[in-house]
Amino acid sequence: MTLTTAPTRRESTDERRLAIAQAARALIVEKGFEGLRTRDIAERVGINIATLHYHVPTKKALVQLVAHTIEQDFRAQEKRRPRARRSPRDRLRFEFEDQRDTMTNNPDLVIVMSELAQRARRDPAVAQVMQPLYNFWIRQLVEIVTAGRDDGSFRPDVDPMAAAQIIAGALGNLWRQLDDSPRIFDSITRELERSLLRPAIANKDTAP
Amino acid sequence: MTLTTAPTRRESTDERRLAIAQAARALIVEKGFEGLRTRDIAERVGINIATLHYHVPTKKALVQLVAHTIEQDFRAQEKRRPRARRSPRDRLRFEFEDQRDTMTNNPDLVIVMSELAQRARRDPAVAQVMQPLYNFWIRQLVEIVTAGRDDGSFRPDVDPMAAAQIIAGALGNLWRQLDDSPRIFDSITRELERSLLRPAIANKDTAP
DNA sequence: CCGCGTCTCAATCAAGTGATTGATTGTCAA
DNA sequence: TTGACAATCAATCACTTGATTGAGACGCGG
Known part of the structure; x- marks a missing residue:
């Protein structure tokens, strides 16, 4: 191009x-x-x-340029965090922490990504850039949930793909109402965590 | 004519x-x-x-007109469904059913609402119309989850507001990728249901 | 200093783009 | 019938917007 x-x-x-x-x-x-x-x-x-x-x-090239810089920022941020071998729950918390960090310190990235995601519906060139990003994110989440299910810390009946979509949707929804989201961010992530973790009654390693 | x-x-x-x-x-x-x-x-x-x-x-008036017709459609659809006294789980399923119905039979409504929601960020006049709609939806969900928690069919530690936001986010996310959503809609709603329902193994324990 | 490729700008184009004007038509009450 | 008014349109305005043109300025190897 x-x-x-x-x-x-x-x-x-x-x-x-x-x-x-x-x-x-x-x-x-x-x-x-x-x-x-x-x-x-x-x-x-x-x-x-x-x-x-x-x-x-052209303006089309401009849009693609913006999409690519967003992609680079996204990947850079992805690379910055240590992909340590932690427990699924900690990895999930890392993910939440990372989201919160982005929303707080880099809200522009969030906003532009939302706009690009919207535009991707009608602009194949933009979709071609954004879709892999979204897929990558989902894949991350699926891996975490799967690991958590397999090691017994998450619900055994959890559907990793569906759970990943739910997490992504819930967080993505916060993006769109960026104003008051810091207020409710924690309550959402905590609820997500509770909804995934194996119930306390049948689980020995529990934490509040 | x-x-x-x-x-x-x-x-x-x-x-x-x-x-x-x-x-x-x-x-x-x-x-x-x-x-x-x-x-x-x-x-x-x-x-x-x-x-x-x-x-x-003016075009501004046009946008507001569109927003209002969307609002009317939304409320009409809301009114159409019988607000029966069912169990919280059934009401939740009803909500999902309703969403699926809208996505299947009225995808245009979904798309335009997404566009309006996006525009609402910059257009106070649109926000003024859309915000109450969203709030109404959230309130519905909060009521359902609260009822489920209180009657013991949902997790006792569920945070109704957070859960409502998660549900709305997950469903709203489907709206945005309307293409393959019918495929995954069911898996998402089922997972949401599992994440809310009190685990089967649970014995009687006191709600906080 | 010459020549060449890189980089920049003032000026301009062509196609929009929301909105307005002034005139015209059809309907109905008086 | 006629005056008032709702509804309509052809023509046009004033401005926007993406893109182009042609003329240079700057830096650098030869």
Whole structure:
């Protein structure tokens, strides 16, 4: 899609493209995807519209660029956390912690991802980027739940795939009402945990 | 076109407004909110742009009109179902059934609601219409879960509000990926049910 | 200093895009 | 019949928006 594989590529181009993507993301947060205008992006970067079009030829390419930077941020954050060999419950808590961290420290990422997810329905190019991300997340959750079921710490009758979808849905729902979500985030994750853990009566290793 | 036996001309406006709203909703389904154009609406209704503006003065008013028709559909569907005095579990299943029914028979309603929910973040006028709808839904779920907890059929340690949010999130998430959702709908609702019901092995223990 | 590729911009285009204007038609009460 | 009014439309305005053009500026190897 992009012709960046020129023999001699200047650093400057990549920097500009990054700056453009950052500006675009900020504007998406402010005005939503439908309010995204190339002129606004150019103005925020401090360049001419034509210059923007030089670096990012079409708006379609711009959208894909934004999608890719989001993907990179997502994967970077994914990589940052230590994938330690913990108990399924701890891994689940890690997952929640990570979500909360993102929502608190990087709400823009969350908002833009929501917008992209919405757009993905109609834009195959965006869907092609976002779908793997979502699938990856689900897969993570499925693994955790499966491990928890198999080692007896979670309910034996849990359906890992369904549980993963429920977790993703519940957390994703918080994204969409980012305002008061910090208030209820903990109650949700705790409830999710309770709904997954094997009931206390039949379980010896219990914690409140 | 000659009108049928319409006693007054007044009705005509309401009919037009309804037709406009319907066309707008169809176009939102097709092209999304950002792709909604007044000209397209007028063309679909079969009227001039000016005529459209006669009935619905501004695009903002148009959006609010759509939001209100969605609200009416939602409430109509709400009213249609018999609010029988059933067990909490049956009421929950009824809720799921109702969701599935809407997704199957009225997917447009689901899509437009998703679009409106997204727009509500930036459009206070839309938020003012959609927020009560969401709150109403949550309240329904909270009541069901609370009743289930209190009569002992659900887990005694369930947090009704959190559980309601989880259910709403899980179902709402299905809305957003309407394509393959019929496949996984049942597994999700079943898992939700299992996560709420008091475990079968449980003996009588006191609720907190 | 020349030439070449990279990078930038002022100016402009063509297709929209919401909204308005002024005129016209059909219906009904007086 | 006629005046009032609801409803409609062709034409157009004022502005937006993605994209293009042609002219340069900057840096660097030769």
